[in-house]
Amino acid sequence: MAEEEEKKKKICIIMTKGTLDAAYPPLILASTAASMDWDASIFFTFYGLDVINKKKYKNLKVAPIANPAMPMPVPNIIGMLPGMTSMATMMMKNMMKKANVPDIEEFIKMCKEMGVKLYGCQMTLDVMGIKEEDLIPTEACIGAAAFLDIASDADVTLLV
Numbered sequence: 191m192a193e194e195e196e197k198k199k200k201i202c203i204i205m206t207k208g209t210l211d212a213a214y215p216p217l218i219l220a221s222t223a224a225s226m227d228w229d230a231s232i233f234f235t236f237y238g239l240d241v242i243n244k245k246k247y248k249n250l251k252v253a254p255i256a257n258p259a260m261p262m263p264v265p266n267i268i269g270m271l272p273g274m275t276s277m278a279t280m281m282m283k284n285m286m287k288k289a290n291v292p293d294i295e296e297f298i299k300m301c302k303e304m305g306v307k308l309y310g311c312q313m314t315l316d317v318m319g320i321k322e323e324d325l326i327p328t329e330a331c332i333g334a335a336a337f338l339d340i341a342s343d344a345d346v347t348l349l350v
Contacts, residue, residue, distance in 0.1 A: 200229040202341035208240030210250040217297040224304035235311035252278040
């Protein structure tokens with residue numbers, strides 16, 4: 191009898207947010223999974239599509255207003271003052287750089303090189319009037335049903 195080959199572990203991540211602080215977790219998880227020889231896929235939908243949009247991903251921001259996790263020793267209401275979004279974004283970029291964490295552009299490149307499959311949401315493209323050529327090249331732009339088919343046998347499925 192032939193020995194049965196062990197099935198590769200699989201993670202599928204649904205990315206729904208288009209902010210700098212929300213862009214890191216799925217890219218970190220997917221690249222880590224790929225480095226552990228897992229199949230890794232990220233489905234970018236709604237504002238999460240900004241993370242792979244060539245016109246937007248370099249300018250993702252951190253919104254300090256109503257973000258209780260902001261590491262600022264000031265009341266949260268201060269986040270609505272002009273310039274606070276830029277300041278919070280700069281703070282996060284500096285924190286990541288100081289910790290030697292790649293920027294979003296480099297993370298996406300690493301993920302692609304490691305075999306992470308990036309999928310754009312076709313319905314979101316249609317609703318928001320985004321063209322597929324506006325995106326960093328992806329595996330494909332697919333609908334929810336197609337992604338659910340991909341995720342149906344995943345060991346880990348996450349919504350971010």
